[in-house]
Amino acid sequence: MKLCMIGSRGHSYYVFESIHEIPGMSLPGISSGCGDSPQRLLDLAERNGFHPEVCSDWRAMLDKLKPDVVCIDGPFELHAEMCAESLKRGIHVFCEKPIALTLDQLEMVRAAHRKSSARIVSMVGLRYEPAFLQGARMVRGGAIGKLKLIRAQKSYKLGTRPDFYKHRETYGGTIPWVGSHAFDWILYFSGDTFESVTAVQSAEDNFGNGDLEIAALCQFRMRSGILASASIDYLRPGSAPTHGDDRVRAAGTEGVLEVRDGKIHLIDRNGEREIIPEQPDRRLFSDFLLELSGGRPALVSDEETFELTRACLLAREAADSGTMIHF
Amino acid sequence: MKLCMIGSRGHSYYVFESIHEIPGMSLPGISSGCGDSPQRLLDLAERNGFHPEVCSDWRAMLDKLKPDVVCIDGPFELHAEMCAESLKRGIHVFCEKPIALTLDQLEMVRAAHRKSSARIVSMVGLRYEPAFLQGARMVRGGAIGKLKLIRAQKSYKLGTRPDFYKHRETYGGTIPWVGSHAFDWILYFSGDTFESVTAVQSAEDNFGNGDLEIAALCQFRMRSGILASASIDYLRPGSAPTHGDDRVRAAGTEGVLEVRDGKIHLIDRNGEREIIPEQPDRRLFSDFLLELSGGRPALVSDEETFELTRACLLAREAADSGTMIHF
Numbered sequence: 001m002k003l004c005m006i007g008s009r010g011h012s013y014y015v016f017e018s019i020h021e022i023p024g025m026s027l028p029g030i031s032s033g034c035g036d037s038p039q040r041l042l043d044l045a046e047r048n049g050f051h052p053e054v055c056s057d058w059r060a061m062l063d064k065l066k067p068d069v070v071c072i073d074g075p076f077e078l079h080a081e082m083c084a085e086s087l088k089r090g091i092h093v094f095c096e097k098p099i100a101l102t103l104d105q106l107e108m109v110r111a112a113h114r115k116s117s118a119r120i121v122s123m124v125g126l127r128y129e130p131a132f133l134q135g136a137r138m139v140r141g142g143a144i145g146k147l148k149l150i151r152a153q154k155s156y157k158l159g160t161r162p163d164f165y166k167h168r169e170t171y172g173g174t175i176p177w178v179g180s181h182a183f184d185w186i187l188y189f190s191g192d193t194f195e196s197v198t199a200v201q202s203a204e205d206n207f208g209n210g211d212l213e214i215a216a217l218c219q220f221r222m223r224s225g226i227l228a229s230a231s232i233d234y235l236r237p238g239s240a241p242t243h244g245d246d247r248v249r250a251a252g253t254e255g256v257l258e259v260r261d262g263k264i265h266l267i268d269r270n271g272e273r274e275i276i277p278e279q280p281d282r283r284l285f286s287d288f289l290l291e292l293s294g295g296r297p298a299l300v301s302d303e304e305t306f307e308l309t310r311a312c313l314l315a316r317e318a319a320d321s322g323t324m325i326h327f
Numbered sequence: 328m329k330l331c332m333i334g335s336r337g338h339s340y341y342v343f344e345s346i347h348e349i350p351g352m353s354l355p356g357i358s359s360g361c362g363d364s365p366q367r368l369l370d371l372a373e374r375n376g377f378h379p380e381v382c383s384d385w386r387a388m389l390d391k392l393k394p395d396v397v398c399i400d401g402p403f404e405l406h407a408e409m410c411a412e413s414l415k416r417g418i419h420v421f422c423e424k425p426i427a428l429t430l431d432q433l434e435m436v437r438a439a440h441r442k443s444s445a446r447i448v449s450m451v452g453l454r455y456e457p458a459f460l461q462g463a464r465m466v467r468g469g470a471i472g473k474l475k476l477i478r479a480q481k482s483y484k485l486g487t488r489p490d491f492y493k494h495r496e497t498y499g500g501t502i503p504w505v506g507s508h509a510f511d512w513i514l515y516f517s518g519d520t521f522e523s524v525t526a527v528q529s530a531e532d533n534f535g536n537g538d539l540e541i542a543a544l545c546q547f548r549m550r551s552g553i554l555a556s557a558s559i560d561y562l563r564p565g566s567a568p569t570h571g572d573d574r575v576r577a578a579g580t581e582g583v584l585e586v587r588d589g590k591i592h593l594i595d596r597n598g599e600r601e602i603i604p605e606q607p608d609r610r611l612f613s614d615f616l617l618e619l620s621g622g623r624p625a626l627v628s629d630e631e632t633f634e635l636t637r638a639c640l641l642a643r644e645a646a647d648s649g650t651m652i653h654f
Contacts, residue, residue, distance in 0.1 A: 026540060107388050144533055149542040151333045155578065198525040199652060200554045205580050206475055215476040215578065217554045219546040221527045227544045229556060233476050235578040239598045245583075249481065251542065251562040253532050256572075324525060324651060 001289065002026050004067040006033040006058045006082055007074030010162070011123045015071050016048045018286035022293070024112060029065045031058040033074025033082065038059040058082065062089055069094060069289065073123075075164065076172050076225075080105030083114035083120060092292055094285060097122040097180045098312045101172040101304060106309055113302065119292065122305045124184040125284045130277035131322040133299075135248060135259045136189045144268065145254025150189055150228045152182035153247040158207060158214070158234040174213035174232060175199060175319060176312035182230035183218075185248050185312045192222040194311050194327045198228065199319035206234075217314045230246030251323075331394040333360040333385045333409055335368040335612065336491070337423040338450045341564075342398050343375045345613035349584060351533060352616070353377075356392045358385040360409065362402025388552045389416055396616065400450075402491065403499050407432030410447060411439035413435065419619055422613060424507045425451040425639045426632060428499040433636055442630065445573065446619065449512040449632045452611045453573065457604035460626075461576060462586045472581025477516055478494035479509035479553045480574040485534060485541070485561040493537030493561030501559060502646060503639035509557035510545075510638045512575050513632060519549040521638050521654045526646035533561075545642045583598050 003025055007014060019025050027050040032038040038054050045052050053059035060086065062070065072082045072095040080100040086093050087109070093099075099122050100106035126132060139147060156178060164170040170305035171177065187193070213233060220228040236245055249258045255268030264275040282299065284312055291298040310327070318325040330352055333337060346352050354377040359365040367383050382388035389412065391395065399409045399422040407427040413420050414436070426449050428435035440447055453459060483505060491497040498504065513609075515521070518563060528543035547555040554586060563572055576585045582595035591602040603620050609626070619626040637654070645652040 066618050067579075128349060143469075148532060148562060149544070149558065151544075151558055155583070171407060180564060192339060196527075196612060196649070200546060200548045202475060202554060203551055204552055207580075217476070217546050217556050219525060219527060219544050219556070225529055225531055227529055227542055229525045229544050229546070229558065231476065231478055231556065234576050235475060235580070235583060237485075237594050237596060239596055240594050249558075251560050253534075253562070255564050256482070256562060256567075263328055265568050267564050269566055322651065324521070324649065 001068040001292070002028055002065065003069050003071065004028065004061055004065055005030045005038065005041060005071040007072065008044065009075065010073050011040065012045060012071050012073035014123055016044060016127050017283050018283035019048065021283070022289045027052045029053045029055050029061045031055040031061050033058045037091065037146040039299055048247060050107060053219065059085060062086060063114045067091055069292065072096060075170060077101055077170055080109050083109045083213055087112040087116040087118050090116060090118050093120040094288055095120065095122050097124060097242045098172060098176040098309045100309055100313070101176070103313050105173045107296065107314065108308060120302050120305055121288050121300045122301055123284065124181070125307065126181045127184055127188050127299060128282065128284045130246065130280055131259045131262050132185060133280050134277040135257055135264050136284060138142065138264070139189050139250050139257055143255060144257050145227055147190055147250055147252045148206045149251040150186055151249045152185045152225060153231045153245065154178045154182050155233050155236045155245040157236045157240065159239055160211060165212050171212065174202060175216050175218065175316040177231055178217050179216065179218060179232045179315060180308060180312050182232060184308055186220065186228045186230065187308060189250055190222055190226050190249060192224050192226055195221045195223045195319045196324055196326045197315045198253050199315045201319040203291070221236030230308060238325060255326055328619070329355055329392065330396050330398065331355065331392055332341050332357045332368060333399040334399065334462060335364065335371065337400050337499050338452060339368065339398050339400035340371060341450055342450050342612050345610035346375065348610070348613040349616045354378045354379045356382050356388045358382040358388050359570065360385045360405060371554055388416060388650070389413060394416055394418055398637070399423060402497060403426055404497050407436050412437045414439040414443040414447065417445050418444060419445045420447040421615055422447065424451060425503040425636045426502070427501060427636055431642050434639065437633060447629050448615050448627045449509070449635065450611065451627055451635065453508045454515050454626060455607055455609065455611045457607055458586045458589050458591050459512060459575065460553055460607050461604040462584055462591050465579050466516050466584055466651060467518055470582060470593065471579030471584050474553055474577055474579045476522055476578040477504050477541060477553060478576045479512045480558045480572065481505045481509050482516065482563045482572040484563045484565055484567065484570050488536060491492055492539050495538045498539060500643045502528060502543050502643040503544065506543065506557055506559045506642060507639050508543060509559060511635055513547065513555045513557065514635060516577055517549055517553050517555065518521040518576060519551050519553055522548045522550045523651055523653045524642045524645045525651045527641045528646040543646060544654060617635055
């Protein structure tokens, strides 16, 4: 299969994490997709043994090289257009989340997807992290009985961010960008879909980062009645031992399971214990590609990619408008 | 000073935790305040060296024994009436939270308080727990810079509950009953007041406990812009090592402080560390009584008691109505 890559603003390195697990993958072309330098992406490709052509025009690259699949990680505000153009050409899409920054953009991608035989998934890589993957499987397998309450936390170091993070038009907001991971865990652990959301956010005290919201809270009711919340912040001190403090706490009728510090903390009828997760049997990019090649079903579906993106945009709208939004 | 006690449905045992720290306290009378047996309260008093008269009529007890202060812990739905009647008689009130189950009841207590020289505080004992007390002092002292985000968790074992928990009219709901502690931590850690709230709750899968909500989530914006949330549940398994899993996580511009497992976990510019809290220099009941006797100011004010009760009732209304409520 032929892969092309557009941009490296976010998590396109996921590709190289597992590309060698897929037999016969080639990378004939890359493009920054905008005025960004393609050097970083080119270096990454070459370190992984690929020598792609660097194309200045991403559309022309798709038309000329006719890839089977494209990795989209250009400017956030162009994700949707790049997705739609790729789907129209029958090219499978592996796109940075969120795949759209507005509901109109999302509808454009959905429309292109409906008419296409190509597939799309977004980069919800944290679903594949060992403790989250195993924790979600345990919850869905009944380890805590019927799930009633789930809380997800994303806490990041702010560090120094490129300018595009400082403007809502090019960044999209902290709820979509950081919250997407938390929402994805909620979707994955619960196996449910969102019914309503309220949210609050704050861009004050953001250390000169323009529009960037430094903290946010989102609160959901799921269709089955599960209660869910996400806590999102860039307040993790630079001195902390890891970049992110990622957590999920799931409480059910027969136990409580928590993912914290990369471990699973379980309390059930047998008492309290800590579980060191096993290494996952799959990784995000190869999981998608192997399914495309006719292998086992991947963890993420196209429908979940749309549901997740919609949740990001509606939660942001709930925060912006100070209202409750129904899905 | 003379104390009378009405009922022991909740946390009236707080009285005996520190009553001997107050010189010259007497306990001439107790009453169950309703059809409940007074035996449990009488036993507790006697084990602590008091031999009160047992009165069947709580009003008659107040009129006859003329206490300086009354501990109110009768039926939840009578808290407000008992508070108002005591305040009208110039008797200081130490009342189980919430002090009212409806906004009308709360207004009745406020009106009686305005006309009285007597004071009122509710039993927000968890503010006095070592790690929470010290954690709040650290946050208010600037240990994490400017507070931006605070999350409180109350997770209890359900166990077997008396019948009055099964009816909204006599229980008041899980948001007021359990959430009050979480809201009190938010008030205390932030030194701020509430601006708006949304909430979700679920009474399904409550193991046959009638109206009792087994789980709830509340999300606040504070007046200064701080974002706050509370996670409340009765889903802690019976096998867990403690009754409650009480937590607060406070994130500010210069650090993150978390209270968990009775310890303080701090990350600031100097890195990550765990702090074993010191024994508190005060306890709830004696703190109030010593202030009444002209000593140092207590941690809880009358105004906070009203603010907390209002927050409980408005958060419950937000959950019941599925709307955002502004304070």
